[in-house]
Structures are given as structure tokens and as C-alpha cells.
Amino acid sequence: MKEVSIKIINQNEVAAIFKNRTDYVLKIVEDAFIKWANNEVLLPDKISQIFDQQTQNRINCMPATLLKDKVSGMKWVSVFPANALKGVPNVSGVMLLSEIETGFPQAVIDGTLCTRMRTAAVGAVAAKYLAPRNPQTIGFLGAGEEARMHFILLKHLFPTIKTCRVASRKTISENSFINELSAAVTDVEFIACRGDYSKAATNTDIIVTAISGQVPLLKAKDVRSGTLYIHVGGWEDEYAVAQKADKIVCDDWESSKHRTQTISRMYVEGLLKDSDIYANLAEIISGKKSGRENNQEFIYFNSVGLSFIDLNFANEIYKQACSMGLGHDIILTGADPINLKDFI
CATH class of the missing domain: 3.40.50.720 (NAD(P)-binding Rossmann-like Domain)
Structure with missing residues (x-):
């Protein structure tokens, strides 16, 4: 049985990856739009769960796939405009990245800083x-x-x-x-x-x-x-x-x-x-x-916000984290099979 692990990449590590690399941030966005123009992207509809029509407090599920990069994923992001009156951030989220050759997950990445960068970079x-x-x-x-x-x-x-x-x-x-x-x-x-x-x-x-x-x-x-x-x-x-x-x-x-x-x-x-x-x-x-x-x-x-741009960020963050020794690896599935007798 194959061992499956994911890399957890937190906000400080995302910040370290992009420190003093503003041109790199802009390049990721422009590159994502070029992939979109070249039909290299799958972009399903965003799912938005709105909890309050007046404030538009909501949680969005934003999936996408980059076909040539062979990765798929989503951003799970909460947008709570009402938080401004409470003195707390109104946007927070995480990103999930998977490869599409075997379908295994690769990383869970902080999406809060990335959302801020992506939106401004667009x-x-x-x-x-x-x-x-x-x-x-x-x-x-x-x-x-x-x-x-x-x-x-x-x-x-x-x-x-x-x-x-x-x-x-x-x-x-x-x-x-x-x-x-x-x-x-x-x-x-x-x-x-x-x-x-x-x-x-x-x-x-x-x-x-x-x-x-x-x-x-x-x-x-x-x-x-x-x-x-x-x-x-x-x-x-x-x-x-x-x-x-x-x-x-x-x-x-x-x-x-x-x-x-x-x-x-x-x-x-x-x-x-x-x-x-x-x-x-x-x-x-x-x-x-x-x-x-x-x-x-x-x-x-x-600008409405497009998940394939977030995914392009996630893929670059994952590659940079691997090369820079950042992130924390967690085993999801061990190599030893689960004994079904344990459930009887």
C-alpha cells in the first residue's frame, strides 16, 4: 500500500517564499491568465454559501485544474464583511493541492495571505x-x-x-x-x-x-x-x-x-x-x-476572483516550499493496510 503524505505550509512560510519577490507575484498572475487563454484550465463554478444576504457573510468553495501542470485543487475561503465592525480580518482561508496522475493530495496551504496577494496582483x-x-x-x-x-x-x-x-x-x-x-x-x-x-x-x-x-x-x-x-x-x-x-x-x-x-x-x-x-x-x-x-x-x-489563479499560486508555493525546505509533512495514510477486524 502506498504511503500518502501532505505538506502543511503556513502563512509565515508563504510570506518567506514571496519576500522581496514582487515581480514573481505578478508573474504568477499573468502566467495564470495565459494558461486560461490557451485553454489549459478547468474552471468549475464557484460554490458560495451565503449566510446573511445583507452583510454577504459567506464561505466559498473555489475549485480549478491546471491541465499542463497536472495539478488540481480548491480554495476554501470565508468572506465575512461584518468582521470589520468586530476588528477582526474579514477574509480567511486554506488551499488544497492535489496532483492528477494518481489523484493524491500534495499540500494544504494557508490561503489568507495568498488571497490578499492574488487579489491585489490581479x-x-x-x-x-x-x-x-x-x-x-x-x-x-x-x-x-x-x-x-x-x-x-x-x-x-x-x-x-x-x-x-x-x-x-x-x-x-x-x-x-x-x-x-x-x-x-x-x-x-x-x-x-x-x-x-x-x-x-x-x-x-x-x-x-x-x-x-x-x-x-x-x-x-x-x-x-x-x-x-x-x-x-x-x-x-x-x-x-x-x-x-x-x-x-x-x-x-x-x-x-x-x-x-x-x-x-x-x-x-x-x-x-x-x-x-x-x-x-x-x-x-x-x-x-x-x-x-x-x-x-x-x-x-x-475583479471577482478566479480559482485558477489561486491554484497557480498554490502550485508555485508548493514547489518553492519543497526546494526551500519549508512546510511540515504529515502522513495521512501509512504503508501498512488497515486491519478490517479492528472495526468488527
Whole structure:
């Protein structure tokens, strides 16, 4: 009988793998989209169990397979927006990785940090193709962990960013955002908007909404021509924002259209058609469609979160952990067969 073991890889080990390797993080995301464009991915529907329709507290099961890499897996991730009021993280999860030659499991990996990196890296890769040239200003509606990760990756990608405005429901959140990031990035002026979301968005080259609630905070009047808007979560902007866009780009429209995001709600209500979506990001990365074509376009990027990207991260984390001697191996099934007499 074959012995079966799995490698447990915790959050600190995931962090060690990606320390000072921002380009590697972005490469994993871009590589995943190329695999998707080349039909090398199986992407079943996400299963979402919503426990509270108002808060959208939920647990998602997100499976995928990378055919050429010969791995399959899933992310089991909880998204509890109501946690923000309790002062605890609103996203947590684990990833399971299996190989598909014998079907045996390989690893269980922390999915909380990976989710944060993946979400922000998707936004950053989108910005690579969709942002105005040499952006100077960035505005955040929301000041939590996801907003911070977006800033880190976008600043890495665009060293020209010199001003960062941030607005949150809580002054303490804005202060924490600024105190943490200003200590690490000294060439950016950070401006606390004291809950004024309009101030954070107006005259801004890149706008990121990363909030834990379901409220249309971003207003169309605050969005100028030439802006890239990165929509991260659920219902964060009024419908007029999408209606104002020259291009709407999604990580994947089919995965988004029946969710609870702004453009998903518009689709369900008949205010948005399939033909209103300019492209999926994979089409732009693969060169099938153009990204930004001039500095006057207002581009709306919608990210719903795709499990094959998480799986690409999981596979890379597993390979790196093996080569770096990280993780803890646990035997699930021993080589000796179970004696069925023990159950009689």
C-alpha cells in the first residue's frame, strides 16, 4: 500500500517564499491568465454559501485544474464583511493541492495571505495594461489589508505614483494605513481624507475600492476621463460609474455576471448587456484585444476572483516550499493496510 503524505505550509512560510519577490507575484498572475487563454484550465463554478444576504457573510468553495501542470485543487475561503465592525480580518482561508496522475493530495496551504496577494496582483496586472501612462495619484476607498496590498503592488509597478489619498469609515483605519505605508515608502505624500470618499477619488489617476460593506460609495461625478478604476469587492460604486466607462474589463465576465457586484446587479436588472463588456483580462494579456488606447479613456476593471489563479499560486508555493525546505509533512495514510477486524 502506498504511503500518502501532505505538506502543511503556513502563512509565515508563504510570506518567506514571496519576500522581496514582487515581480514573481505578478508573474504568477499573468502566467495564470495565459494558461486560461490557451485553454489549459478547468474552471468549475464557484460554490458560495451565503449566510446573511445583507452583510454577504459567506464561505466559498473555489475549485480549478491546471491541465499542463497536472495539478488540481480548491480554495476554501470565508468572506465575512461584518468582521470589520468586530476588528477582526474579514477574509480567511486554506488551499488544497492535489496532483492528477494518481489523484493524491500534495499540500494544504494557508490561503489568507495568498488571497490578499492574488487579489491585489490581479488589480496590478490589469493596471499594467489599463492604467494611464505614468500615473501620479492613487485614491483608496477603504483602508484595510486589501487596500494596503494594492498600494504596495501598484507603487512597485508605477514608481511615478507620488500622491496617495485614502478614505475610510474610521479615522483610525486611515491613520493606520498611512502610518504603516509611509514608513516603508518615503517618496509618496499620503493624505487622510477623513471619510470623504469624494476627496479620495476626485482628480485621481487610479481609484481602488476595497471596502468590506455593500454600499455604492464611489460616485460618477468624482471620476474623470483617463482614470482607471479597480473594483475589488461587491457593490462599491453607483451604477452611473460603469455607465460612464469607455471600457469595462473583467477578470472573467461569465464568473462575475451572476454575483452581487455592481455590474452583476446591473446585468440582473437589465441595465447592462454582455455586449457592454469590452474584454476579459486574458484577452488583453494574450494580445487578442487592446488595453488602454489613449489617456482620455475611463476604464472600469472588475475583479471577482478566479480559482485558477489561486491554484497557480498554490502550485508555485508548493514547489518553492519543497526546494526551500519549508512546510511540515504529515502522513495521512501509512504503508501498512488497515486491519478490517479492528472495526468488527
